[in-house]
Amino acid sequence: MNGETKLRVAIVGHTNTGKTSLLRTLTRDVAFGEISARPGTTRHVEATSLMVGGRPRVELYDTPGLEDSATLLALLEEHRERGDGIDRIRAFLDSAAARGELEQEAKVLRQVLDSDVLLYVIDAREPMLGRHRDELTVLGLAARPLIPVLNFTGSGESREAAWREHLARIGLHAVVAFDTVLFDPADERRLYEAVQAMLAPQYELLQQLIEEREAAWQALKRSAAATVADLLVDAASAARRVREANAAEMKAQSALLQERVREREQRCIRQLMELFAFRSEDVVAERLAIEDGRWRMDLFAPETLRRFGLSAGTGAVKGAAVGVGIDVITGGLSLGMAATLGATIGALWSTVDRFGRRLLDRLRGYVDLRVDENTLRLLAARELQLIDALLRRGHASLSQVELKGDAARAPWQGADLPAALRRARHHPEWSTLTAPVAPVPEAERAAALHALQEELLQRLG
Amino acid sequence: MADASAQRVTTPFQRRLLAEAWRRIEESGGSQADVTHAELAAVAQGGTFETRVLNRAVTLAQGADLPRALDALQQAMRRAAWALVLLGALVGAAAARSTLNPDHAGLVNFYWVLVALLGVHTLALLLWLVSLPFFLSGGHLPPTPLRAPFEALARTLASTVAGNAQRTAQSAWMSVLGSGALGRWGLSALLHAFWLAALGGMLAVTLLMLSARQFDFVWETTILPDEAFITLTERLQELPARLGLGSLDRETIQASRRAADRPPPPGARRGWSALLVGSLVAYGMLPRAALLGISLLMLRHSRGRYRLDLELPGYARLRPRLMPASRRIGIVDADTGTLGAKPGESRAARLPIARETAVLGIEIDPPATGWPPALAAGARDLGIAADRADLDSALQRLKALQDHPLSLLVVCSLTASPDRGMARVLRDCRAAHHGPIALLLTQRARMALRLDEKGCREREEDWRRIAAAAGFDAEHILLLDLDDAEELRRFLLARDEGQDAGGRE
Numbered sequence: 012m013n014g015e016t017k018l019r020v021a022i023v024g025h026t027n028t029g030k031t032s033l034l035r036t037l038t039r040d041v042a043f044g045e046i047s048a049r050p051g052t053t054r055h056v057e058a059t060s061l062m063v064g065g066r067p068r069v070e071l072y073d074t075p076g077l078e079d080s081a082t083l084l085a086l087l088e089e090h091r092e093r094g095d096g097i098d099r100i101r102a103f104l105d106s107a108a109a110r111g112e113l114e115q116e117a118k119v120l121r122q123v124l125d126s127d128v129l130l131y132v133i134d135a136r137e138p139m140l141g142r143h144r145d146e147l148t149v150l151g152l153a154a155r156p157l158i159p160v161l162n163f164t165g166s167g168e169s170r171e172a173a174w175r176e177h178l179a180r181i182g183l184h185a186v187v188a189f190d191t192v193l194f195d196p197a198d199e200r201r202l203y204e205a206v207q208a209m210l211a212p213q214y215e216l217l218q219q220l221i222e223e224r225e226a227a228w229q230a231l232k233r234s235a236a237a238t239v240a241d242l243l244v245d246a247a248s249a250a251r252r253v254r255e256a257n258a259a260e261m262k263a264q265s266a267l268l269q270e271r272v273r274e275r276e277q278r279c280i281r282q283l284m285e286l287f288a289f290r291s292e293d294v295v296a297e298r299l300a301i302e303d304g305r306w307r308m309d310l311f312a313p314e315t316l317r318r319f320g321l322s323a324g325t326g327a328v329k330g331a332a333v334g335v336g337i338d339v340i341t342g343g344l345s346l347g348m349a350a351t352l353g354a355t356i357g358a359l360w361s362t363v364d365r366f367g368r369r370l371l372d373r374l375r376g377y378v379d380l381r382v383d384e385n386t387l388r389l390l391a392a393r394e395l396q397l398i399d400a401l402l403r404r405g406h407a408s409l410s411q412v413e414l415k416g417d418a419a420r421a422p423w424q425g426a427d428l429p430a431a432l433r434r435a436r437h438h439p440e441w442s443t444l445t446a447p448v449a450p451v452p453e454a455e456r457a458a459a460l461h462a463l464q465e466e467l468l469q470r471l472g
Numbered sequence: 473m474a475d476a477s478a479q480r481v482t483t484p485f486q487r488r489l490l491a492e493a494w495r496r497i498e499e500s501g502g503s504q505a506d507v508t509h510a511e512l513a514a515v516a517q518g519g520t521f522e523t524r525v526l527n528r529a530v531t532l533a534q535g536a537d538l539p540r541a542l543d544a545l546q547q548a549m550r551r552a553a554w555a556l557v558l559l560g561a562l563v564g565a566a567a568a569r570s571t572l573n574p575d576h577a578g579l580v581n582f583y584w585v586l587v588a589l590l591g592v593h594t595l596a597l598l599l600w601l602v603s604l605p606f607f608l609s610g611g612h613l614p615p616t617p618l619r620a621p622f623e624a625l626a627r628t629l630a631s632t633v634a635g636n637a638q639r640t641a642q643s644a645w646m647s648v649l650g651s652g653a654l655g656r657w658g659l660s661a662l663l664h665a666f667w668l669a670a671l672g673g674m675l676a677v678t679l680l681m682l683s684a685r686q687f688d689f690v691w692e693t694t695i696l697p698d699e700a701f702i703t704l705t706e707r708l709q710e711l712p713a714r715l716g717l718g719s720l721d722r723e724t725i726q727a728s729r730r731a732a733d734r735p736p737p738p739g740a741r742r743g744w745s746a747l748l749v750g751s752l753v754a755y756g757m758l759p760r761a762a763l764l765g766i767s768l769l770m771l772r773h774s775r776g777r778y779r780l781d782l783e784l785p786g787y788a789r790l791r792p793r794l795m796p797a798s799r800r801i802g803i804v805d806a807d808t809g810t811l812g813a814k815p816g817e818s819r820a821a822r823l824p825i826a827r828e829t830a831v832l833g834i835e836i837d838p839p840a841t842g843w844p845p846a847l848a849a850g851a852r853d854l855g856i857a858a859d860r861a862d863l864d865s866a867l868q869r870l871k872a873l874q875d876h877p878l879s880l881l882v883v884c885s886l887t888a889s890p891d892r893g894m895a896r897v898l899r900d901c902r903a904a905h906h907g908p909i910a911l912l913l914t915q916r917a918r919m920a921l922r923l924d925e926k927g928c929r930e931r932e933e934d935w936r937r938i939a940a941a942a943g944f945d946a947e948h949i950l951l952l953d954l955d956d957a958e959e960l961r962r963f964l965l966a967r968d969e970g971q972d973a974g975g976r977e
């Protein structure tokens with residue numbers, strides 16, 4: 012690594028094209044700058060830097076929007092005799108106009124001259140207009156590598172193809188589509204690759220940036236899957252022991268179990284949102300029918316289950332609430348299962364021990380209340396959907412209907428739950444829902460959690 | 473205080489335990505600590521994600537005095553282990569005492585004594601070895617009976633500490649120390665230490681008894697051939713002989729067979745005693761000591777290999793904060809505030825299009841209902857200006873029409889940004905035309921697709937503001953979506969009936 016070479020990138024464009032949004036996405040800094048649909052929200056040049064190898068190496072400059080490029084161009088033309096484009100810009104910057112009404116434009120141009128590469132942000136929903144041509148002409152005078160970035164390409168109104176054609180006709184071919192609303196890591200990669208192609212001396216730096224971003228993205232996916240796996244293990248292993256004969260107690264306890272699972276799901280949503288800190292929560296929440304950090308449809312409403320093609324299960328028996336079932340004794344660890352575990356003394360011992368205790372409990376009239384299998388499937392389906400939306404590739408493949416959770420199919424439908432979840436069923440001590448402070452056999456629980464995580468990752472694709 | 477606790481956290485393993493405890497505390501919502509300072513410090517110190525998580529957690533844990541709790545726990549576990557060792561020694565001593573009962577001194581069956589002293593130990597050892605494959609594969613050991621004392625210890629400890637955080641922390645530590653490889657080898661070390669102590673106790677009492685009492689060791693059999701015992705004894709003493717404890721020759725062994733007519737030779741006593749002691753050491757203490765050593769080594773190894781599970785939500789959520797993708801530099805070219813302007817308030821409109829009208833579109837797509845809009849019978853079409861040149865030529869044509877009494881209708885899209893460039897266009901239109909002028913803002917539906925309710929409201933306000941600044945009358949600004957045929961039809965109907973033709977539905 013040759014010391015501290017830094018790359019300076021200026022984000023420029025017409026007002027209101029999403030320059031600050033692009034910066035927020037690239038920096039994963041959701042609070043950077045100020046964003047609104049009004050023009051001229053950013054009125055200063057604000058800088059931030061991307062960390063590469065833990066050090067700030069790529070500086071990004073957010074500039075005010077170019078608003079009055081026609082006048083600007085006319086003024087620059089006045090300085091025609093001053094020499095080349097850069098000289099003309101300098102002359103303009105020294106003039107009175109640069110401190111008057113065109114102050115913002117002057118800020119942009121000052122920054123442009125001080126940068127290695129320009130990202131010219133375009134709202135792809137707009138047609139190519141005279142002002143765009145004026146802006147590109149002005150920026151062309153600065154003689155900096157310029158990469159047009161098409162924003163809002165995921166919108167139905169996008170005119171991406173027309174833009175590419177127009178830009179090609181004025182010699183701009185390295186056009187990158189980067190939708191700041193529907194984030195796609197591949198777009199981000201292409202953006203950096205375009206910069207890489209234009210700035211050969213910074214190839215290594217950008218390559219490192221690309222690789223670090225890719226690794227971070229994979230880590231993000233894995234953590235998201237682990238977060239949901241954690242929820243599922245907690246819900247699957249949760250059990251509450253009640254006397255079968257006591258209907259009132261059964262009702263109270265199963266309602267309590269329901270409430271615990273609801274709270275746990277909310278925690279999972281919160282964790283996922285925190286994990287994807289850089290994404291706009293509002294956008295995702297609105298599309299996914301999440302309100303105040305919880306899904307609008309109750310987890311234990313039979314209607315919700317039906318929407319995912321699941322039946323309400325065995326819950327209603329003997330006063331237990333929806334989504335809560337009674338664990339019959341044969342559902343426990345059977346001797347056959349112990350044999351498959353490698354019928355050694357240890358396994359046999361714990362089997363006999365467990366089985367014996369359960370038998371004893373059963374004889375005393377106790378049963379275990381548990382979360383229904385279909386509720387587990389529903390939990391998996393909803394949270395996978397959320398991750399999907401958070402990770403979303405910027406394509407129109409996810410229609411509004413799917414996002415509302417109507418057409419989605421729950422995982423493991425009509426099939427057994429994955430082995431890890433079935434294992435969790437036999438370990439009430441793994442659940443943080445029913446035993447929050449007792450020592451949890453951490454390593455064993457983690458093994459099941461990671462097995463489930465892999466399964467979920469496959470479903471995320 | 474802080475320095476003292478900082479000193480206590482020395483090993484990476486302890487740091488990880490603190491981090492794990494802190495994760496549990498945070499997940500159970502038990503921490504109101506201000507994390508900002510610790511996180512900034514962790515980011516400043518740099519390093520891998522795990523390093524940062526550890527630095528953050530150790531700082532926070534020290535604030536909550538957790539290192540002391542960890543210290544207390546480790547001491548308690550050490551005390552419990554020593555108590556177990558002491559118990560083992562006592563049990564062993566008692567077993568030896570009851571086996572080599574001084575009341576029955578005299579003729580003693582050597583093999584009877586040997587089985588009484590080493591039998592249970594050997595059986596337990598075999599059991600342990602048989603379950604070893606399962607044990608190593610990470611099966612669900614320890615079984616409940618062995619977990620029970622562990623959990624009891626956890627409960628006892630939990631009841632001794634004050635504060636929820638400490639309780640949660642201890643439970644977290646018990647979880648880590650009592651499960652996985654750490655739990656397996658820790659338990660295994662305890663088990664072997666117990667047996668080693670028991671055998672040690674046995675050895676001590678045996679030596680004491682052998683010193684102070686006289687035992688005539690004999691062997692006897694009813695149905696087995698004598699030769700079997702002689703060979704067995706010879707084999708048995710091979711290992712102790714290497715330790716210098718076993719020097720019985722064939723004759724002495726033969727002579728020690730129990731017989732009614734003669735006592736065993738007096739010279740055999742030392743030999744048999746040496747074999748007994750040698751067997752205790754070679755078959756009891758040595759294997760147990762070796763296994764204890766291995767277990768302790770493996771425990772140490774497991775501690776070294778113990779890593780935080782950074783994919784768990786409790787840690788993963790910290791990644792954006794501890795491994796920031798960017799660092800802000802700040803404002804480098806500040807706003808001087810010369811362009812500040814506040815949006816004004818105005819209401820909808822009546823168009824001055826009773827007379828002949830010229831229509832000019834600015835940077836819009838041709839509306840779905842056609843261009844020019846069917847608002848006035850004899851509308852003059854000035855076209856849609858896409859750039860400065862278009863606008864200039866349109867305004868030139870407007871000038872040429874100036875002798876007619878004419879009103880100008882400028883059509884703009886709400887999807888466009890009402891910026892200074894647009895304000896200039898409106899100003900230029902106003903300047904170029906001396907008759908009545910009106911602004912029609914179309915594509916409200918499209919705007920609504922892009923902006924939320926607040927955004928739409930602001931956008932409309934901003935348009936009214938720049939139009940007003942350009943010299944448009946507030947009541948001559950009309951919102952009418954030309955893409956919507958139904959809206960246009962209703963507008964025309966309302967106007968023809970001479971009613972109020974406010975554009976807002």
